[in-house]
Amino acid sequence: SWKYVLKEKAADMTHVLQFPYNGEPPGDRLVSTEITRNEDFFVRNHGGVPEIDPEKFYLDIEGLVNNPKRLTLADLQNEELFPRQTNVVSLQCSGTRRLEQIHQYPGDGDELINAPWAEGAIGAARWTGVSLKKVIKYCGGLKDGAMHVELFGADTYFKKGKVYNYVVSVPWRKVKINEVLLAWEMNGEPLPKLHGFPLRAVVFGYIGARSCKWLYKIRGIKDPSEAPVQRKEYLYYTPQIGKQNAMYSNGFSIQDMPVSSAIISPKDMDVITHDGKIKLKGWAYSGGGHWPIRVEVSPDGGAIWYEVPTENMSTKYYYAWRLWEIDLPLDPEGWLEFCVRTWDNALNTQPTYVRSAWNWDLHVTSSCHRIKIYSVN
Ligand code: MTE
Ligand code: MO
Structure with a gap:
């Protein structure tokens, strides 16, 4: 190979x-x-x-x-x-x-x-x-x-x-x-x-x-x-x-892939110096004939959610993922947990914690993707 x-x-x-x-x-x-x-x-x-x-x-x-x-x-x-x-x-x-x-x-x-x-x-x-x-x-x-x-x-x-x-x-x-x-x-x-x-x-x-x-x-x-x-x-x-x-x-x-998504930028454990605004980027996908219609991100582990504007999501090819990005207002300093969840056109969304997605062969990690970052404002 x-x-x-x-x-x-x-x-x-x-x-x-x-x-x-x-x-x-x-x-x-x-x-x-x-x-x-x-x-x-x-x-x-x-x-x-x-x-x-x-x-x-x-x-x-x-x-x-x-x-x-x-x-x-x-x-x-x-x-x-x-x-x-x-x-x-x-x-x-x-x-x-x-x-x-x-x-x-x-x-x-x-x-x-x-x-x-x-x-x-x-x-x-x-x-x-x-x-x-x-x-x-x-x-x-x-x-x-x-x-x-x-x-x-x-x-x-x-x-x-x-x-x-x-x-x-x-x-x-x-x-x-x-x-x-x-x-x-x-x-x-x-x-x-x-x-x-x-x-x-x-x-x-x-x-x-x-x-x-x-x-x-x-x-x-x-x-x-x-x-x-x-x-x-x-x-x-x-x-x-x-x-x-x-x-x-x-x-x-397992046949159909469920709806899932991930934050790709920033990366887990990044230290980010910013002036009150931070850009997140990632992917969202749903299998089984469905497609992502709504992506939400949270800067505090899931208490407050911001919706990614549709114009910040890439083309809706029916069988493909959609890339997304969003500028989040951000005040707090210190360690923060960001997470993302996506909804597909059948209104399926993602389990909140990885514990509820866990399975013995470790397939389809469909839970909200969570990362920690250190914010310096
Ligand atoms: N087909 C053959 N013949 N051998 C393989 O090992 N892996 C499968 C599938 N088809 C595999 C295969 C798996 S598990 C996946 S996820 C996809 O190929 C990956 O496709 P890719 O390597 O083109 O990205
Ligand atoms: Mo695979």
């Missing part, structure tokens, strides 16, 4: 795990552009980066489809066969802001799964490809009883002495509404190797884990995939479940 990290990524990424490679960008660049530059986009890998020759590449469509087919990249890119689709879509890892949960209580501690992310395992890109729905239609549609599609990545990872492929599944009802894209372009460039070259899935509004990279096979199936990534990882356990009673069967499989 390092060959590609050096080639494709900004030099100052935070390397959250060295192998498998996981990295996130520094905060100032995370919120500097509403479409994240490819070199700044977070990377989340379970294993290595497979070498795929695009000339020899095939995508196999099989399982419970009426006419199984083998397609080349040229087939997928042939606009006589498939209309091209471009969408601005955010990917967010369900581990974003995991550090806040780790600071409460470290939970499962499986490092392969539980990368210690800060606020940067999210970004937005302009993805180009074809809707998976059109590809399945081209194969005569799914057979009766097929309710899910299984996505196979060409990378492998080790766990407890065994080698696995990266395999996940997505329900057909998600595919049917054109919210699963098979993408070969990221921001107008061929997919970078680290992001799944030559082909990946992009599943809008779901946790990043379902957006399978290095995609080479798709199967129509009846029930969700039995593969370990689908069955055993990305489970949400209620707070009373821990070391003594965690079983795969009592975790929920």
Whole structure:
């Protein structure tokens, strides 16, 4: 992976795990552009980066489809066969802001799964490809009883002495509404190797884990995939479940990302000299077909809230985050706790404290993001 990290990524990424490679960008660049530059986009890998020759590449469509087919990249890119689709879509890892949960209580501690992310395992890109729905239609549609599609990545990872492929599944009802894209372009460039070259899935509004990279096979199936990534990882356990009673069967499989947000500037523990005014910047996102409509920040841990003016929020792309900024009046000196909460268009908002978001595998830290700063007025 390092060959590609050096080639494709900004030099100052935070390397959250060295192998498998996981990295996130520094905060100032995370919120500097509403479409994240490819070199700044977070990377989340379970294993290595497979070498795929695009000339020899095939995508196999099989399982419970009426006419199984083998397609080349040229087939997928042939606009006589498939209309091209471009969408601005955010990917967010369900581990974003995991550090806040780790600071409460470290939970499962499986490092392969539980990368210690800060606020940067999210970004937005302009993805180009074809809707998976059109590809399945081209194969005569799914057979009766097929309710899910299984996505196979060409990378492998080790766990407890065994080698696995990266395999996940997505329900057909998600595919049917054109919210699963098979993408070969990221921001107008061929997919970078680290992001799944030559082909990946992009599943809008779901946790990043379902957006399978290095995609080479798709199967129509009846029930969700039995593969370990689908069955055993990305489970949400209620707070009373821990070391003594965690079983795969009592975790929920996480699909939609809930509404969440973060303050990126200033940074936790910054000392800020100001003349009665301070600028906050951050991101806000909601998955599951929702989008942020209202962002509020508090300078005192949540007693008084200021609403971010809508004109200070970036474009409303329906499947992407919105960046925001606000100038807050600020009198007090000393340590202050700033926090942010976002509302989406279904009027969902965020839990107040991280304690109520805590779960054994430390996924979806959706609580109000809180930072401490030292104010010098
Ligand atoms: N696909 C494959 N084949 N292997 C992986 O390890 N990681 C998943 C997903 N797709 C992964 C994968 C996870 S957990 C996330 S959050 C996203 O890819 C991250 O996408 P990115 O690395 O392009 O940012
Ligand atoms: Mo992820």
